[in-house]
Amino acid sequence: MSNLQYIALYNNHLAGHIPTGIFNISSLQSIALANNSLSGVLPSDMCYHLPGLSFLDLSWNKLYGQLPSSNLAQCSELRVLSLSFNEFGGSIPKEIGALKKLEQLYLGNNHLEGQIPKEIGNSTMIKIQNFELNNLTGTTIFSMAEIRDLYGLIYMLNIILAGIIPREIGNWHFLQQLALDFNSLTGSIPVEIFNLSMLSFMSLTQNQLSGNLPSTFGYRLPNLEYLELGMNHLSGALPSSISNSSNLRLIEFSGNKFTGPIPTSLGDLTFLERLNLRGNKLTGDSTSPELSFITSLTKCQYLAALVLDGNPLNGIIPDSLSNLSTSLEQLIAPNCKIKGSIPDEIGNFRSLILLDLSNNDLTGSLPATMKDLQKLQYMDLSMTKLISRVPLHFLCALHNLDTMNLGQNQFMASIPKCFGNLTSLRHLDLSRNRLYSAPPEEIWNLKDLLELDLSSNLLSGSLSYAITNMKMANWVDLSTNQFSGGIPNSIGDMQNLQNLSLAHNRLQGSIPESIGKVLNLESLDLSHNFLSGSIPMSMENLRYLKYVNLSFNNLSGEIPSLNCCTAESFASNQALCGAQRFHVPPCPNNSAHKLRTKKLHRTIFILLGVIIAVGALSFGFVYLRYRKKDTFSSGANLSLVAMPERISYFELLQATNGYNESNLLGGGSFGSVYRGTLDDGRAVAVKVFNLQVDGAFKSFDVECEVLRNLRHRNLTKVISSCSTPEFKALVLEFMPNGSLEKWLYSHNYFPNLMQRLDILIDVACALQYLHCEYSTPVIHCDLKPSNVLLDQDMVAHLSDFGLTKLLGEENSITYTETLATLGYLAPEYGLEGLVSAKCDIYGFGIMMMEVFTRTNPNSEMFGEKLSLKSWVANSMPDGLANVIDANLLKERDEYFVEKLSCIASIMKVALGCTMESPRERSSIQDILVELKKIKLQYMSPLCSGT
Numbered sequence: 001m002s003n004l005q006y007i008a009l010y011n012n013h014l015a016g017h018i019p020t021g022i023f024n025i026s027s028l029q030s031i032a033l034a035n036n037s038l039s040g041v042l043p044s045d046m047c048y049h050l051p052g053l054s055f056l057d058l059s060w061n062k063l064y065g066q067l068p069s070s071n072l073a074q075c076s077e078l079r080v081l082s083l084s085f086n087e088f089g090g091s092i093p094k095e096i097g098a099l100k101k102l103e104q105l106y107l108g109n110n111h112l113e114g115q116i117p118k119e120i121g122n123s124t125m126i127k128i129q130n131f132e133l134n135n136l137t138g139t140t141i142f143s144m145a146e147i148r149d150l151y152g153l154i155y156m157l158n159i160i161l162a163g164i165i166p167r168e169i170g171n172w173h174f175l176q177q178l179a180l181d182f183n184s185l186t187g188s189i190p191v192e193i194f195n196l197s198m199l200s201f202m203s204l205t206q207n208q209l210s211g212n213l214p215s216t217f218g219y220r221l222p223n224l225e226y227l228e229l230g231m232n233h234l235s236g237a238l239p240s241s242i243s244n245s246s247n248l249r250l251i252e253f254s255g256n257k258f259t260g261p262i263p264t265s266l267g268d269l270t271f272l273e274r275l276n277l278r279g280n281k282l283t284g285d286s287t288s289p290e291l292s293f294i295t296s297l298t299k300c301q302y303l304a305a306l307v308l309d310g311n312p313l314n315g316i317i318p319d320s321l322s323n324l325s326t327s328l329e330q331l332i333a334p335n336c337k338i339k340g341s342i343p344d345e346i347g348n349f350r351s352l353i354l355l356d357l358s359n360n361d362l363t364g365s366l367p368a369t370m371k372d373l374q375k376l377q378y379m380d381l382s383m384t385k386l387i388s389r390v391p392l393h394f395l396c397a398l399h400n401l402d403t404m405n406l407g408q409n410q411f412m413a414s415i416p417k418c419f420g421n422l423t424s425l426r427h428l429d430l431s432r433n434r435l436y437s438a439p440p441e442e443i444w445n446l447k448d449l450l451e452l453d454l455s456s457n458l459l460s461g462s463l464s465y466a467i468t469n470m471k472m473a474n475w476v477d478l479s480t481n482q483f484s485g486g487i488p489n490s491i492g493d494m495q496n497l498q499n500l501s502l503a504h505n506r507l508q509g510s511i512p513e514s515i516g517k518v519l520n521l522e523s524l525d526l527s528h529n530f531l532s533g534s535i536p537m538s539m540e541n542l543r544y545l546k547y548v549n550l551s552f553n554n555l556s557g558e559i560p561s562l563n564c565c566t567a568e569s570f571a572s573n574q575a576l577c578g579a580q581r582f583h584v585p586p587c588p589n590n591s592a593h594k595l596r597t598k599k600l601h602r603t604i605f606i607l608l609g610v611i612i613a614v615g616a617l618s619f620g621f622v623y624l625r626y627r628k629k630d631t632f633s634s635g636a637n638l639s640l641v642a643m644p645e646r647i648s649y650f651e652l653l654q655a656t657n658g659y660n661e662s663n664l665l666g667g668g669s670f671g672s673v674y675r676g677t678l679d680d681g682r683a684v685a686v687k688v689f690n691l692q693v694d695g696a697f698k699s700f701d702v703e704c705e706v707l708r709n710l711r712h713r714n715l716t717k718v719i720s721s722c723s724t725p726e727f728k729a730l731v732l733e734f735m736p737n738g739s740l741e742k743w744l745y746s747h748n749y750f751p752n753l754m755q756r757l758d759i760l761i762d763v764a765c766a767l768q769y770l771h772c773e774y775s776t777p778v779i780h781c782d783l784k785p786s787n788v789l790l791d792q793d794m795v796a797h798l799s800d801f802g803l804t805k806l807l808g809e810e811n812s813i814t815y816t817e818t819l820a821t822l823g824y825l826a827p828e829y830g831l832e833g834l835v836s837a838k839c840d841i842y843g844f845g846i847m848m849m850e851v852f853t854r855t856n857p858n859s860e861m862f863g864e865k866l867s868l869k870s871w872v873a874n875s876m877p878d879g880l881a882n883v884i885d886a887n888l889l890k891e892r893d894e895y896f897v898e899k900l901s902c903i904a905s906i907m908k909v910a911l912g913c914t915m916e917s918p919r920e921r922s923s924i925q926d927i928l929v930e931l932k933k934i935k936l937q938y939m940s941p942l943c944s945g946t
């Protein structure tokens with residue numbers, strides 16, 4: 001050990017205290033123990049025997065006590081010191097200033113108090129300091145004059161919790177990058193900052209700064225490239241002198257109170273890539289009806305994003321718009337009082353990804369040249385005065401569109417059939433126009449569509465049975481049209497529907513019994529139609545239902561027991577009866593009871609028959625894969641499409657009580673998960689990514705893209721995301737029953753046999769959706785009990801998509817260098833990095849064995865010659881009782897033989913999943929059918945575990 005130079009044990013689930021012997025190995029140069037569960041205190045003289053130590057990373061642990069101080073100067077070679085995300089308290093030792101070669105210092109997310117010692121200024125090589133999320137106090141933190149030679153990136157997030165920016169900051173003449181964002185700074189920006197001639201990056205975003213920008217802005221900032229002053233209270237005019245900072249690439253002034261015209265001098269910033277003026281009170285040039293600043297920006301040949309929304313520009317788009325950079329990717333100007341027509345030359349923007357001109361006073365028609373915007377993913381032209389009397393066939397060329405919103409215009413035509421070819425569409429809104437005729441059958445073939453709004457038009461005809469092809473849809477609004485005929489019985493196939501409105505039409509017939517199968521339904525509006533018959537009792541199965549409106553129809557019979565309803569939900573019907581709170585007469589008790597009992601028995605027999613029939617048929621069919629490759633797997637930048645709900649960094653901080661350990665739910669390879677409570681009372685799970693871990697950024701991006709597009713009742717539901725350069729988090733639906741791993745290995749929980757089988761069936765349903773039912777096959781790559789979460793009803797939800805891979809339409813296999821959890825890896829994945837759907841099948845088989853043996857595949861009982869798989873296989877059939885979880889199977893059980901037979905059948909399925917050759921492994925369709933058959937065969941007290 002005397003020559004040991006490196007210790008690297010990231011993400012190894014280490015616990016307990018750090019052995020003190022480590023700090024006596026004088027040859028050590030690097031210690032990396034981040035992202036474990038280490039606890040205890042660090043020796044105050046830990047540097048005494050470590051003269052050559054240059055890298056020390058103990059972040060993301062549970063270390064506490066004082067930061068080491070004695071003999072700290074003997075770590076004279078130390079360049080990186082990372083102790084963030086621990087529980088250290090007390091003050092920052094002044095001895096850190098003796099580390100002359102220190103370049104990176106991370107002390108964030110601890111419980112440090114007091115001021116930052118002025119001696120830190122002696123570490124003149126520092127490039128990064130991160131002290132965020134502590135309890136540091138003081139306005140002037142240390143003597144600015146004493147660290148005038150400091151250069152590089154200075155992170156002081158949440159250091160100055162209140163107060164003003166000290167003027168002495170102007171003494172940091174070598175300062176290149178300054179970040180004081182996300183604090184509570186007040187007052188004006190000291191003019192001295194604008195004299196820091198070496199400054200290339202300045203971010204003061206999300207403070208409470210006020211006042212005007214100096215008219216001399218830019219004269220002394222020749223190297224400035226990135227300027228971020230958004231989300232403050234700055235006011236006054238934008239200084240024309242900003243053009244003197246000729247190297248500017250990014251200007252972020254959103255969310256302030258700037259007034260006056262947008263200076264045309266911005267056009268002199270020839271390197272400008274992004275201009276964000278959102279949410280101010282800026283105007284166009286009062287001397288010209290045209291928006292002349294747009295003409296000036298034509299000199300910015302690298303401009304990729306122009307964001308103007310919320311400013312009262314009150315002008316006409318000039319024809320010179322067509323001369324803007326062909327690199328333009330985002331043109332965002334909703335709610336700007338823009339007048340006139342959209343220039344035909346808009347088709348020149350071949351790189352455009354996002355176009356939003358909604359809520360303006362635009363006139364004329366949509367230019368046919370928009371067909372050339374082949375990269376366009378998001379288009380919002382709603383709430384304008386655009387008009388067209390012919391179908392918009394040219395929009396069918398936009399094959400990458402994720403969102404098309406043309407609502408609240410004056411389009412008077414039929415919906416083009418070719419809209420059915422826009423297979424990348426996830427959100428389609430054509431509401432509040434004058435569209436007529438029946439929607440083309442092709443529109444229902446948008447199998448990956450999530451939201452469809454055709455409300456408030458003149459559409460007619462009957463609702464096609466093909467509507468249920470949109471199996472991914474969670475929002476369908478066809479209200480206020482002239483649809484007739486009945487509601488298709490196959491509506492129950494739309495399992496992901498959360499909101500369905502068919503109100504204010506001419507629909508007839510009864511409400512299909514299958515509506516009770518739409519288990520995710522939250523809102524149902526069938527009011528103002530001519531529906532008759534009884535209300536299906538199957539609606540009592542809809543446990544998420546929050547709003548129902550069946551008023552103004554011809555319905556009769558008993559009202560089901562629905563807690564979400566009021567009397568208004570059933571007003572103006574023919575002959576309803578039920579509970580007094582619905583303001584209807586009571587139903588005859590005897591007949592009502594018999595009717596409901598009869599219906600219940602009939603429903604059970606029908607469901608059993610259907611399940612058995614479907615199971616038998618599934619052996620002979622293989623699901624067709626969708627033709628179109630999904631947008632986010634093709635490399636398109638879908639990060640430009642916003643999440644449905646925005647939650648800020650500080651909302652998450654408050655919701656999780658500052659990421660307090662008492663809120664910690666668990667940790668993984670790339671970060672930790674905390675329980676949080678939002679302002680509206682919702683419980684959520686907040687997954688915070690540890691950005692110091694290799695692969696964390698990629699993991700965050702993958703999870704965002706996957707969870708944004710996938711919708712299934714057995715997948716974790718994403719609520720929002722929060723992303724800054726220094727912070728990445730996902731806000732997920734909270735699962736009150738925790739993980740399957742907790743239920744398997746905790747002494748306080750015990751899932752019975754049928755619960756375990758139901759959980760496996762839920763996971764298999766999720767895999768079938770990922771592998772077969774989504775347009776691009778999705779491979780989870782990390783199946784294990786800790787990634788299976790359970791809701792309040794013990795329904796399983798597959799989670800953690802950080803290692804997910806997507807297969808192209810011509811590929812059934814891909815390659816990766818990122819390995820998942822050992823013990824669950826298929827041989828070809830672990831040895832060669834080859835990933836296919838059969839890798840998930842293997843992992844699922846191992847997890848099945850673990851669920852019923854309550855034995856982790858990485859248990860110490862397994863050596864080189866024995867594994868969980870071989871242990872189970874060798875026990876079949878006579879010794880199986882010896883490997884099954886003893887809590888499930890006891891010889892004194894009345895139905896011991898039947899239970900053992902049930903588990904044996906499940907283990908046979910598991911062994912079929914774990915064959916060495918991927919070709920010999922079962923398909924997820926066959927696995928799901930087998931598991932459902934086993935459940936049907938043993939659905940009785942014999943296998944209930946009670």
